[in-house]
Amino acid sequence: MSYYKPKFHHPNLPKNELGYTVTDYDGAVSTLCAGCGHDSISAAVRNACFLSAIPPHRIAKLSGIGCSSKMPTYFLGRSHGFNSVHGRMPSVATGASVANRDLIYLGVSGDGDTASIGMGQFVHLIRRNVNMSYIVANNGCYGLTKGQISATSDLGSVGKYGGENPFEGIDLASLAVLQGASFVARSFSGDKEQLEPLIRAAMAHKGFAFIDVVSPCVTFANNVGSTKSYAATRENLESMPVDFVPMREEIRTQYKEGSSQSVTLHDGSIIQLHKASSEYRADSREDALMALQAANRTGKVLTGLLYLDPNAQDLNHTLELADKPLNSLSTDELCPGSRVLNSINEGLR
Amino acid sequence: MKQIKGVNDFVVKFANVNGTGSASANHMFAKAIFRMGIPVSPRNIFPSNIQGLPTWYEVRVSSKGYLGRRGGVDLMLCVNPQTMEDDVASVEPGGYFVYDSTRPLAPHLKRDDIHYFGIPLTAMCMREFEVARLQQLLKNVVYVGALAALLDIEFKILKDLLNDQFKGKEKLVSPNVHALEMGYHFAQENFACPLPIRLERGVNDAPHIRESQHILMNGNTAAALGAIYGGATVAAWYPITPSTSVVDAFSKYAERMRIDAGTGKRNFAIIQAEDELAAMGIVVGASWNGARAFTATSGPGLSLMSEFLGLAYFAELPVVLIDVQRSGPSTGMPTRSQQSDILAAAYASHGDTKHVLLFPATPQECFEMTVQAFDLAEQLQTPVIMMSDLDLGMNDVMSPPLEWDDSYEMNRGKVLDADALDAAETWGRYLDVDGDGICYRTLPGTHPDKGAFFTRGSSKNEMAVYSEKGEDYVKNVDRLLRKFETAKSYVPVPKVHDPIPVKKPKTKKKLGALFFGTSASPSYEAVEILASEGYPIDVMRIRAFPFHKDLDAFVHHHDIVFVIEQNRDGQMRQLIMNECHIAPDKLTSVLNYSGTPITARTIARQIRQALNVASADIVKLHPEIA
Numbered sequence: 001m002s003y004y005k006p007k008f009h010h011p012n013l014p015k016n017e018l019g020y021t022v023t024d025y026d027g028a029v030s031t032l033c034a035g036c037g038h039d040s041i042s043a044a045v046r047n048a049c050f051l052s053a054i055p056p057h058r059i060a061k062l063s064g065i066g067c068s069s070k071m072p073t074y075f076l077g078r079s080h081g082f083n084s085v086h087g088r089m090p091s092v093a094t095g096a097s098v099a100n101r102d103l104i105y106l107g108v109s110g111d112g113d114t115a116s117i118g119m120g121q122f123v124h125l126i127r128r129n130v131n132m133s134y135i136v137a138n139n140g141c142y143g144l145t146k147g148q149i150s151a152t153s154d155l156g157s158v159g160k161y162g163g164e165n166p167f168e169g170i171d172l173a174s175l176a177v178l179q180g181a182s183f184v185a186r187s188f189s190g191d192k193e194q195l196e197p198l199i200r201a202a203m204a205h206k207g208f209a210f211i212d213v214v215s216p217c218v219t220f221a222n223n224v225g226s227t228k229s230y231a232a233t234r235e236n237l238e239s240m241p242v243d244f245v246p247m248r249e250e251i252r253t254q255y256k257e258g259s260s261q262s263v264t265l266h267d268g269s270i271i272q273l274h275k276a277s278s279e280y281r282a283d284s285r286e287d288a289l290m291a292l293q294a295a296n297r298t299g300k301v302l303t304g305l306l307y308l309d310p311n312a313q314d315l316n317h318t319l320e321l322a323d324k325p326l327n328s329l330s331t332d333e334l335c336p337g338s339r340v341l342n343s344i345n346e347g348l349r
Numbered sequence: 350m351k352q353i354k355g356v357n358d359f360v361v362k363f364a365n366v367n368g369t370g371s372a373s374a375n376h377m378f379a380k381a382i383f384r385m386g387i388p389v390s391p392r393n394i395f396p397s398n399i400q401g402l403p404t405w406y407e408v409r410v411s412s413k414g415y416l417g418r419r420g421g422v423d424l425m426l427c428v429n430p431q432t433m434e435d436d437v438a439s440v441e442p443g444g445y446f447v448y449d450s451t452r453p454l455a456p457h458l459k460r461d462d463i464h465y466f467g468i469p470l471t472a473m474c475m476r477e478f479e480v481a482r483l484q485q486l487l488k489n490v491v492y493v494g495a496l497a498a499l500l501d502i503e504f505k506i507l508k509d510l511l512n513d514q515f516k517g518k519e520k521l522v523s524p525n526v527h528a529l530e531m532g533y534h535f536a537q538e539n540f541a542c543p544l545p546i547r548l549e550r551g552v553n554d555a556p557h558i559r560e561s562q563h564i565l566m567n568g569n570t571a572a573a574l575g576a577i578y579g580g581a582t583v584a585a586w587y588p589i590t591p592s593t594s595v596v597d598a599f600s601k602y603a604e605r606m607r608i609d610a611g612t613g614k615r616n617f618a619i620i621q622a623e624d625e626l627a628a629m630g631i632v633v634g635a636s637w638n639g640a641r642a643f644t645a646t647s648g649p650g651l652s653l654m655s656e657f658l659g660l661a662y663f664a665e666l667p668v669v670l671i672d673v674q675r676s677g678p679s680t681g682m683p684t685r686s687q688q689s690d691i692l693a694a695a696y697a698s699h700g701d702t703k704h705v706l707l708f709p710a711t712p713q714e715c716f717e718m719t720v721q722a723f724d725l726a727e728q729l730q731t732p733v734i735m736m737s738d739l740d741l742g743m744n745d746v747m748s749p750p751l752e753w754d755d756s757y758e759m760n761r762g763k764v765l766d767a768d769a770l771d772a773a774e775t776w777g778r779y780l781d782v783d784g785d786g787i788c789y790r791t792l793p794g795t796h797p798d799k800g801a802f803f804t805r806g807s808s809k810n811e812m813a814v815y816s817e818k819g820e821d822y823v824k825n826v827d828r829l830l831r832k833f834e835t836a837k838s839y840v841p842v843p844k845v846h847d848p849i850p851v852k853k854p855k856t857k858k859k860l861g862a863l864f865f866g867t868s869a870s871p872s873y874e875a876v877e878i879l880a881s882e883g884y885p886i887d888v889m890r891i892r893a894f895p896f897h898k899d900l901d902a903f904v905h906h907h908d909i910v911f912v913i914e915q916n917r918d919g920q921m922r923q924l925i926m927n928e929c930h931i932a933p934d935k936l937t938s939v940l941n942y943s944g945t946p947i948t949a950r951t952i953a954r955q956i957r958q959a960l961n962v963a964s965a966d967i968v969k970l971h972p973e974i975a
Contacts, residue, residue: 028815055797056797056798056801057793057794057795057796057797057798057801058794060638060793060794062634072803073803073815077801078797078798078801079793079801080791080792080793080794080801080802080803080804081801081802081803081804082634082637082803082804082805083803083804083805083806083807084630084633084634084660084806085630085656085657085660085806088626088627088630088656088657090627090630091585091622091626091627091628091629091630091631091633091634092630092631092633092634092637093634094585094620094627094630094631094634095583095585095620095630095631095632095633095634095635095636095637095638095640095642096634096635096637096638096793097634098583098618098620098631098635098640099582099583099634099635099636099637099638099639099640099642100638100639100640100793100794102794103638103793103794120623120624120627121623121626121627121630124622124623124627128620319615319618319619319620320614320615321614321615321618322609322612322614322615322616323612323614324609324616326582326583326616326617326618326635326640327582327635327638327639327640327792328639329580329582329616331580331757331758331759333616334577334580334582334607334616334759335577335578335579335580335757336577336578336606337753337755338752338753338754338755340606341574341578341751341752341753342750344574344751345562345564345750345751348564348565348566349383349384349562349563349564349565
């Protein structure tokens with residue numbers, strides 16, 4: 001790992017439309033192991049926010065506990081962050097998002113944080129369709145406590161110390177599709193070309209956007225027999241490439257006829273995706289589940305945008321929240337005053 | 350045979366089966382007495398069940414304005430065969446037993462020292478009403494009518510209450526009025542009405558109640574109104590008795606008072622969480638983001654919220670929790686009252702934690718302290734827990750009216766906006782600039798390049814940078830202690846009353862009593878009883894933790910201090926010993942933890958035992974028994 005990050009940068013670094021360079025989206029130096037997949041995710045988040053020209057201070061980063069949940073320190077140093085409680089980030093994010101509907105919320109979690117201790121909160125976060133992006137850095141093991149098998153570890157996968165996993169793994173992407181998530185994607189930390197546009201699309205999506213990112217643990221799960229090692233993931237990768245086209249920009253990438261689909265997101269941007277087959281439709285939960293099942297059965301890692309409903313109603317809508325953020329309301333706007341209280345008193349006599 | 354006598358001074362208890370509609374009839378009985386201007390305190394004693402199990406409703410009438418439980422029953426109205434044996438046994442000698450005489454009373458239920466009044470409630474209703482549901486519901490109204498005759502309730506008030514209750518459903522008024530009249534006439538024709546215990550408008554020896562325009566409301570509704578007036582915008586909760594009605598009431602008032610006039614949209618969010626862990630997480634997240642947020646729960650929920658309370662303490666986030674206590678441990682007796690979460694709340698979570706607690710004793714205080722809880726939480730940037738209980742939260746309590754000062758502004762504490770950040774030379778989230786242990790916060794989204802920081806439970810230095818250095822950790826937690834010291838001057842001060850003059854005290858020892866919350870009313874009464882017996886006791890009502898310095902002085906000033914509370918282990922006593930460094934033998938516990946609220950008689954009896962009071966000195970409770 002590095003312990004020093006130079007502050008200077010090339011004077012001609014490109015700027016986004018807000019005038020920020022990509023270094024304005026940097027965080028602190030990572031303390032994760034050298035080669036950790038999570039650092040690639042951090043870089044993808046940084047780049048995605050730069051490319052989408054999001055003002056850094058309008059993003060709130062939230063995480064739980066674990067290697068994954070350390071990540072938000074390593075990107076977006078100008079954003080507020082909250083390293084909360086193990087498995088409970090979903091509830092903290094829910095509260096934060098209803099308190100100020102104007103910010104962009106990015107949750108970062110891991111397979112232990114989401115699929116074990118936080119499973120209940122994760123499912124309910126989906127159920128409520130909280131307006132946020134939620135990235136799981138999924139390596140199939142517990143890193144900070146040194147290599148125990150996690151709940152997303154595949155049946156038969158071999159851990160460095162844990163032996164062969166005797167339990168069926170939990171597939172978070174399938175679960176999210178099944179539970180009604182409005183945006184479900186899977187990617188690989190080593191596939192920057194796909195991960196960055198997915199993160200940009202997730203942040204543009206209105207509602208809950210879930211990205212399950214296979215992110216190999218170089219220390220405890222990169223061994224032979226581990227199904228989430230770099231080698232195994234690369235070998236079994238079945239990638240459906242994705243392009244994110246912000247509003248007002250021209251679509252440049254061309255996929256083969258019949259194999260691509262474009263979906264317009266709430267803010268006018270477009271996500272263009274390459275599909276596994278011409279029949280597959282990203283607006284069908286059944287198709288997504290079948291494709292995931294088929295891939296899981298054959299040991300493939302199917303990545304790309306699996307399901308998207310750009311018109312789903314988020315929690316703010318369901319709660320009929322006023323347009324002005326709740327945290328900005330004044331005493332005058334909130335407090336009914338003595339006249340009303342006197343009439344309440346009268347009704348209690 | 351003896352007869353208990355008295356005007357506006359007796360206890361009536363109703364023994365019912367739950368789910369039979371008795372609650373609204375019993376409430377009408379209590380409310381009628383309230384409207385006659387007579388101090389009254391009704392209490393629901395109910396099972397954790399929806400239909401078919403025993404439930405009681407105890408109504409105390411006290412011209413002196415005692416609102417706590419006295420103990421004992423002067424008139425029992427029993428329509429529940431399941432409990433009749435116990436109910437008969439619980440009546441004071443010389444008291445009265447009213448029952449449904451459709452079936453004859455079993456011979457073993459006959460006592461020769463109490464008076465029986467049989468009313469064929471079932472038979473009357475079967476005869477008069479055709480609809481089965483009405484036959485059952487109106488039995489309750491018939492007995493209220495009979496009690497109106499037996500106790501001299503003003504009949505017009507009962508009719509007014511029925512009109513209020515069935516506003517919009519006028520068809521239901523006439524069968525209800527008919528049922529009332531049936532009961533009234535039956536009693537008039539068959540019994541010598543009124544009884545020697547009776548009501549009389551204007552006989553009220555409680556100037557504090559007589560002179561203020563009292564209201565009758567429960568503490569949970571008052572707390573909900575406090576959340577509305579205190580500017581709460583986010584409520585997250587998980588249903589749990591006896592706190593559920595806090596959020597129910599908040600929802601009801603918010604739908605009326607918090608709708609944006611222009612758009613019809615809501616200036617509030619209520620989220621029913623999947624469990625108490627999530628409920629507290631939502632509150633933590635919303636508070637972190639600068640909204641006033643709260644949750645309401647009871648003991649089991651408090652246990653589940655402990656981890657988050659520790660995070661909020663260490664991350665210095667304002668959090669408001671309303672704990673409506675019930676019997677514990679575990680799921681305990683969910684519908685029975687206790688004050689048994691004191692230690693769990695004061696030191697909730699692992700590591701070194703201490704939390705600010707508020708102890709309301711009346712609905713008025715539930716209202717005021719909830720508002721205050723939001724201000725304190727934001728000023729002190731820490732969780733504030735309001736310790737109510739089932740007795741206060743779910744029962745209608747006579748209370749001075751709620752008052753509001755229209756000049757109130759929410760005190761948001763030390764929060765820096767964009768201008769303040771620009772003006773500041775240096776800023777560190779955990780820098781104690783003012784020396785009071787309270788640092789300056791920033792909210793997400795405030796400034797493009799200043800004020801962002803990472804909130805974490807793990808260790809950090811004053812600049813909010815991750816640090817595992819021992820000295821950084823120690824500096825931080827020591828500052829949190831300094832902040833807790835500051836809190837002492839922010840929280841509500843204890844209430845001290847002038848001692849009751851005792852002409853010839855029977856003890857030379859200086860006696861004091863400490864109590865809080867729902868133990869207060871019966872404690873004041875017990876102290877008056879003991880003063881009349883020659884034992885003067887000074888009192889202090891605790892209203893907050895951390896404790897005020899006056900509490901230390903009070904304890905040191907007295908030879909024996911009784912700590913009156915409703916739990917097994919004397920938790921408040923332990924907290925005082927621990928926090929004020931007081932020797933255990935200085936504090937004597939006076940306890941009740943049966944699940945039903947403590948009575949004045951219980952308190953007086955335990956204090957007498959502790960003082961070895963001779964039985965000849967005990968003042969008879971019913972001097973009027975003839």
